[in-house]
């Protein structure tokens with residue numbers, strides 16, 4: 135909602151683009167079959183189109199709107215998401231505008247009880263978290279998609295229903311100039327919480343709704359307070375409530391506060407009520423500058439998911455597949471991971487580098503990630519909005535204890551999002567052998583970054599397909615190892631071998647993609663010695679790793695990672 139007197143898209147800081155309707159060839163009788171149709175040009179749909187384009191696959195995106203998301207939704211994007219965006223060539227646009235952060239503070243009444251410090255070091259290219267309004271997120275992704283020449287964006291095109299069989303999908307589309315049917319080999323449903331595709335297939339989300347409602351309000355205000363997450367339990371301005379504060383670009387502040395159980399939500403979101411409560415909060419924060427209301431809405435937390443994310447030729451991603459609570463900032467961050475997971479797998483199938491059963495792994499991997507989110511976000515949500523009187527008593531007891539004992543402040547840790555490890559995935563080989571390593575990302579985990587030099591990091595060097603990180607102290611590669619790596623690099627699918635060396639032998643010609651690990655930091659972080667190999671998927675997750683490369687096993691692991699055989 136916007137303040138009275140302002141139009142729905144009249145923002146204090148963001149100029150909404152207008153995307154026109156362009157009459158598609160299908161409406162003039164041209165028979166055209168698309169390889170991939172994506173329903174929803176939200177952040178997840180467009181990210182998937184970018185991942186498909188990265189692997190040369192064109193797609194058509196249908197969206198019922200003529201602009202980006204209005205109001206304000208996701209603001210916190212994790213380092214892991216930035217690493218995804220880096221691979222899509224759009225991360226710089228994000229870091230130039232977003233506010234990076236590492237720290238947070240939690241208060242009980244008027245005392246600080248917990249200092250959040252997310253893991254960060256000079257080894258990382260990106261900060262642990264960035265704040266950026268979802269409007270910018272969508273705009274940057276859409277503008278990037280338009281540069282690829284492989285993404286067709288069809289605005290003002292509402293999907294009304296779909297029918298699918300073993301050969302493809304037919305999509306019924308309503309436009310300002312009438313209806314048409316779009317045909318595609320595969321369909322990605324990225325049409326959000328009220329997915330028309332889900333409805334059309336008669337599918338339902340299952341899970342829980344949480345007690346408690348939040349007002350989410352954005353205000354514009356100048357303040358020197360650093361970019362940190364601030365959480366308040368029973369603060370002086372709202373003695374029985376919970377409050378969250380985040381700084382965003384353009385002097386916008388996100389204020390989330392919990393409504394009391396006996397409050398009428400309709401009444402609580404009246405503009406005069408919002409102004410009174412936000413004013414009291416801002417005064418409590420000690421801010422004295424003028425402020426202006428940008429936008430507000432009402433929020434309720436859910437943990438809901440589909441039972442299966444794959445239905446024949448239809449894959450569900452993002453909010454169309456799952457709804458997760460905002461506490462811990464997992465919705466869009468998980469959506470980005472869904473996007474690359476579905477994107478690379480579909481590209482592999484459509485490029486003929488894998489068979490259709492590879493797509494079956496979307497459910498165990500991404501629904502597995504959703505269940506993990508439910509476990510963590512459920513804890514955070516119950517702490518933020520206790521579901522019962524008993525729960526509230528326990529929560530308040532923990533908070534009271536934290537006034538006297540530092541360790542008890544840990545109960546208020548917000549458990550921010552972390553990437554999911556696919557150790558149980560049918561695509562992951564040898565997770566049981568992880569104990570042979572002293573360090574490094576385990577089988578199924580995403581790669582960790584390492585600084586190699588000035589503005590130069592390990593992950594910058596990954597190729598667009600599978601990667602092999604091969605470790606060799608001198609850069610020399612024994613013949614039997616060189617043979618299999620060469621075979622994979624010249625195989626039918628994109629594979630890049632990166633040779634990581636500590637002291638390259640100046641007399642040796644070395645491998646074309648040799649990275650010098652001058653201080654030994656990469657060897658150490660990966661628990662590697664000469665001959666160690668990490669086999670890495672296009673989404674940077676480890677498919678398998680060996681302390682000593684075993685040629686036959688790497689061929690088998692690659693087959694497993696592309697769904698051709700079970701581990």
Ligand SMILES: Cc1cc2nc3c(=O)[nH]c(=O)nc-3n(C[C@H](O)[C@H](O)[C@H](O)COP(=O)(O)OP(=O)(O)OC[C@H]3O[C@@H](n4cnc5c(N)ncnc54)[C@H](O)[C@@H]3O)c2cc1C
Nearest residue numbers: 174176177178198208209210293325326452453465466467
């Ligand atoms: C208040 C709030 C705060 C949040 N904060 C965070 C955060 O800090 N971090 C985080 O990770 N997540 C956060 N989230 C969650 C995040 O906003 C969502 O997870 C994210 O928007 C999901 O993206 P999506 O592309 O899957 O769906 P959506 O963003 O909902 O996009 C769906 C798209 O599909 C289109 N569409 C819908 N129906 C049709 C149809 N029939 N035909 C054609 N097009 C259609 C819509 O117009 C829209 O463009 C927050 C959410 C809320 C509500």
